[in-house]
Amino acid sequence: MSIRIHNTLTNKKEEFVPVINGQVSFYVCGVTVYDYCHIGHARAYVVFDYIRRYLEYQGYKVRYTQNFTDIDDKIIARANERGVSIQELTREYISAYFEDMDKLYIKRADSYPKATEYINEMQDIIKSLIKNNYAYIIDEEVFFSVEKSSDYGKLSKKVLDDLVAGSRVEVSDKKRNPFDFILWKKAKAGEPGWDSPWGNGRPGWHIECSAMVNKELGDTIDIHAGGEDLVFPHHENEIAQSESYTGKPFANYWIHNGFVNIRNEKMAKSKKNFFTIRKVLEKYNGETIRFFLMRVHYRTPLNFSFEGIDESAQALERLYNTIKLHKNVKQNSDNTSEELKVFNDKFVKAMDDDFNSAEATGVLFELNKYINKTGYGVDLLLKLGKILGLFNIEQDSDAVLTEEIQSLLDERMIAKKERNYEKADLIRERLFNEHSIIIEDTIEGVRWKRK
RNA sequence: GGCGGCAUAGCCAAGUGGUAAGGCAGGGGUCUGCAAAACCUCUAUCCCCAGUUCGAAUCUGGGUGCCGCCUCCA
Structure with missing residues (x-):
């Protein structure tokens, strides 16, 4: 049985075949560090964390990279507001990021490249794109020409002519095509900037991922992941840049997670309907939040509510009750292994099918019942739960009482x-x-x- | 205007052709001094209409409702 992944590029489930047998290069779009992360971020990183863990469980050697965008308009604005340097600001929020994610039991990536540390690499790509006519310079700024990318729109299934330019955002009249996007942005007076052949400035948003992926993981990677909201324009633009630059496919599998909603509406900073992770952590432990986020398939929209987390807390406790009751019971295997294998197989089958954690957690509860009836199988429950990053909390039944x-x-x-x-x-x-x-x-x- | 997604019990949520996993809540029961935990048990024909098929929640067409992307955004 092999793993099947829903690929945004083809909009189909496909058998997963990595470029190099037994190895997976996995890039996840990280956060722009100017504020605390909210539950929507938590979902994305929990999802990609259990996908990574499952790939590792299946024997793949995974190289997992996630970036930090640490230079950008919002960061500059926020730093100015507070009267601190952008370095000070981003350092603070990067460390807050790790605090939050650690509490959700998200494994650390193998590398966390920062945009400001990839200026040279980005400039090299931009130079090459200009040289090969994919990009043009206007007034010390560099734009990527979407018309030069023959299959532009292939990820988001958009046709340039059908897009409504400027329907919701003003179009810069510098651009040759309204959908051209900026690779290098001129620094205004007082803004941070780096020297470049085009003048003092900073990189556009999309180019950092192209540079990092290329240097950290190679020309063609196996999996590129992020929230659904990144499909267009971010990932579309990454593809255009990178494939124009290398002449090779950028990523073979694109995985996008669904949104966290509040009352059926996307949780977003601009709507002011978000809950930060640390806010929710005041009331629930990280594993409960993690479990709540895993009980729905990763592409399904997930409504956030405290009632929903309460329910998950209750359900998780059910599993912990069983573990506590049976963990010291001597396991025998001979006459139960066949029955237990059924649970194991169901779990693997669910995860193989586009990482269906909702179905997989269902199997956990079926197994849970079996354990309570027969007394056997707690080892398997622990094993399967740990594949999903659960059961991190040590049981305190042996703890010392006052x-x-x-x-x-x-x-x-x-x-x-x-x-x-x-x-x-x-x-x-x-x-x-x-x-x-x-x-x-x-x-x-x-x-x-x-x- | 273009593109995409969703609609399953009181609530949450799997399931993509053979007569509906699981969780939460609730009712009844076993156990218990009581309680808790656990176990047993009860509660759905899958938004509507038409079609394909021996057979559809699952496929096709139409409709209704909701959401997302085309701006920064996980």
Whole structure:
């Protein structure tokens, strides 16, 4: 069985065949670091994280690169607002990025190139594009000529003539074609800039990814990923630049995740309907958020709501209850391995089919029930969950209790033996109210867990 | 105007030709001093219409509703 991926380029599910057998070059479009990340960002990076983990589970050696855009109009504006340098600003938000993503259990990429560290590489590509007539210089700025790219629009399925130029944004009259995009932008007075053959300025947005992909991963990479909103114009333009530059296909598989919505509308800064990751982390742990984001197929729009996360928290706890109850049970395999294999196969089949984490998590719950019925299979549950980046939270059943709590537990046991249930129940309430300890009486004795 | 997506139980959500995974919530039950956890059990014919087919939630056509992209955006 092989992995099938929905490729935006063809709009079909295709069998995944990497350029080099057993290896995957994987580029993910990162963030522009001028603010905190919101749940929409979280979804993208959780999705690509479990896709990466699954590829690794299937034995691929994955080279995973994600960029930081650390020079851009919004960054300049925000730095000016605050009266700090762009370096100071971007450093702050890069470290905030890592704090947030670490809490969501997102594995670190193999490299995190920054735009400001790729100025030379970008200039080299721009020079080449000019030389080969794909780009033109006007007034110390450089534009890419979309008409020179014969298959422009192939990713987003757009036909240049059908696009409504300037319908929502003013068209610069410098451009030969309204859809030409900027490769090098002239620095205005007071703005940061780098010397170039065309004057002091800074790179356009799209060119950084072309330069980074080329240097870090090669001319043709296996997977290029990002949010659905990047398909046009960002990824379309990357393709135009890179393929004009190298003469080779830029990326074989394009993966785009669906949006996070608030009441059926895209979560976006401009709509002011977003929740930052750190805001949601005030109330929920990162794994719950991660789980919430994984229970829907990655291309389906996902409505964000606190009710939805509550539901996921409840569901995740169900799995943890099982793990806690069975993790120390000696596993035997002979007479159960065949049955367990069915769960394993279902899980793999779901993930093989365009990384269907929604179906895969469903399998986790089917297995969960099997474990509770038979007592077998918790190892498999842990294994499968970990492929998705779950079960990171250490169970604290063996953790040391404070003396106070321990003595309350003892006191309750004595009360129970004396059939003084009123007292026992009072202690139970107190443990919950004052210490967030939930008591469960079982045949083997008292079990407790923290809320 | 062009392009694309979605519509499945109270809620969330898989499933792309053979009679609807899973989760949450709710009802009933087993266990328990009670509770919790767990288990058992109950609750859908898949937006509407027409068509193809022995057979469609799944394919085709039409309709309705919602969303996204064509601006920066994960």
